Amino acid sequence: MARLFGTDGVRGLANRDITAELAVDLAVAAAHVLAERGEFSGHRPRAVLGRDTRISGQFLSSAVAAGLASAGVDVLDLGVVPTPGVAYLTGSTDADLGVVISASHNPMPDNGIKFFARGGTKLDDAVEQAIEERLGEPWERPLGAQVGTITSSERLAQDYVDHVVSAVRSFAGAERPLEGVTVVVDTAHGAASVLGPRALVLAGATVHTIHAEPDGLNINDGVGSTHLEVLQRTVVEQGADLGVAFDGDADRCLAVDHTGAVVNGDAIMGLLALALKESGALYHDTLVATLMSNLGLHRAMTAAGITIVEAAVGDRYVLEAMRDGGFTLGGEQSGHIIVSDYATTGDGVLTALLVGARVRSGASLREQCASIETLPQVLLNVTGVDRSRVYSDVLLQEALGRTRTELGDDGRVLLRPSGTEPVVRVMVEAATAELARSHADALATVVRDRLAL
The missing domain is CATH 3.30.310.50 (Alpha-D-phosphohexomutase, C-terminal domain)
Known part of the structure; x- marks a missing residue:
């Protein structure tokens, strides 16, 4: 049988591959595996749960919450929140488990289930395999007061917004690090439709928002980081300094400069690597990229005295390489950018803030990326x-x-x-x-x- 977990959780067509029954079983199995590993020892276990805007996320998140509560886990239901928000809040609330219902940049009919361990890091392959092996097994169910509770905690999402704004203030050394910067933001009708623009405004930017009217069906539908054409036109029409685009769960971000030219993940990584090196915050002057990153990035980093460590394709492998070496910056050409001083996973909203802060600090985005050539x-x-x-x-x-x-x-x-x-x-x-x-x-x-x- 093929392995259920892929590089980014369990994903497939909602209500055929990813069913309510599977969601309940995965939640129960995860609770049992983590309990047996000692993750819940000495206290009543707690999980945070979030989803993107897909209509199927409503029944799947309800199923996950039911499974966890039936296994004795208290659930804080965050509602619609970006994947990196779930990761952050898993750590900040000292939860034992985080769960995201999302298929990221995939089309609306798909959905997925992804778990975060204590601290907001992705589960190891061995833990995922153990969960998979425990699906559907008989178990002794808790009774009475031992069953878990389910509490709506949508207001916690503001803590995530406050965190990313605080992070960019620290990065830029300014209270309003995007003041004077005009940004067009495409939220892909996804999980960051409210929180993404809010964070940019709090950081001082003038914000024009597009594709931020989710109806459960329009997520990623010709919009967001996989479809940049409308963003490119809007940036030019508005005379904006830059544009940023998220995918459905906002764990990735791509950008557009003031001329409408695309700034991909390689260029964003290079831009941030140069900034972090300049401030002494790029550990061992090293950037972690994947095998698919462009040779132009390698050349620009070599010229700047920055070493590139190559990881396999997939943000989980970038994260593994970063953890193994203690590195502070990594990412993918697709726009998964991980800055480990501020996040445990790719964070599109944080990336947008950091890029905007660099534009405010001096030259235009186009000029700052000029040294990072992209070979055909x-x-x-x-x-x-x-x-x-x-x-x-x-x-x-x-x-x-x-x-x-x-x-x-x-x-x-x-x-x-x-x-x-x-x-x-x-x-x-x-x-x-x-x-x-x-x-x-x-x-x-x-x-x-x-x-x-």
Whole structure:
């Protein structure tokens, strides 16, 4: 059987893959596993629960709350709140567990269930596996006063807003770190539709908000960080200093400069790495990025005396590398940015505040990102192939070696098998788009020929 947990919790089509029954079972299993690991010893266990704006989140969060309470866990229901808000409040309230009902940037029909451990960190793979193995097992149910309570705690969300505003004040050394900065914010009709703009205003920004009218059905629907076109136009029309876009659960953020040009996660990481190095807050002058980060970021960081540690694709692997090395900044090209001095996970609202503070501090966002070149990148998905033979097929590896030799220091190539599907991803960066496309097409052909099922 395929593993239920992926790189970001359990995710699938709501009410078919992610059912109310599964939500109850996952909550009960999580309570049992954490109790047996001693997480609840000596006190009555407590969990915080939040969701994004999908209509299916209503019945799924109710099911999770019911499962936890039936297992003797008191539940603080935060309502609609960004994923990083749940992570922060798990730690700030000293809760034993955090649960998020969200499918992040996925389309509205999807949903997911993600857990945070005490302190607001993601569960280890071993704990997730243990939860999965305990699904549906018989258990002795608590009775009477031993069952858990469910309390609405939506006002706690303001504590998260206060936290991120306090963080950007510390980062910038100013009480109103975005004063004089005009920002257009696209909330993707998602979890940060209220809290994201509120935080920017509290930090001093002039804010124009778009796509902040969630109706349960429109989350991520042609809006947010995966669809930046309207944000680009609006920034130019409003004469704004920058635009920021969240995804449905606001754990990622992409930006747009005053000309309407996209500033992706690589550029944001580079911008923040330079700022943190300047203030002495970039531990070991090191940035954690993924294998997919652009060669242009590597070049800019090398020129600035910053080392890049590469992690596997997925914010959980970035977090693992950051924890292992004690590093303070990491992220992904997609906009998951983790600043460990202020957050335990990717935080789109915090990222927007930090980028806005850098714009207020001096040059425009476009000028500050000018040194972080983005080389043309082509990514192809080759389907219907045996991904397990990527590294063992001699002729494919020879073709990969030739491509790397031809690109030299002016490009980069990566073959990455999917973790769940018969797919191999071919990524090529080169000095020109034409060259990147040519090499990617040629290598994809070899993959298709050599690894066909």
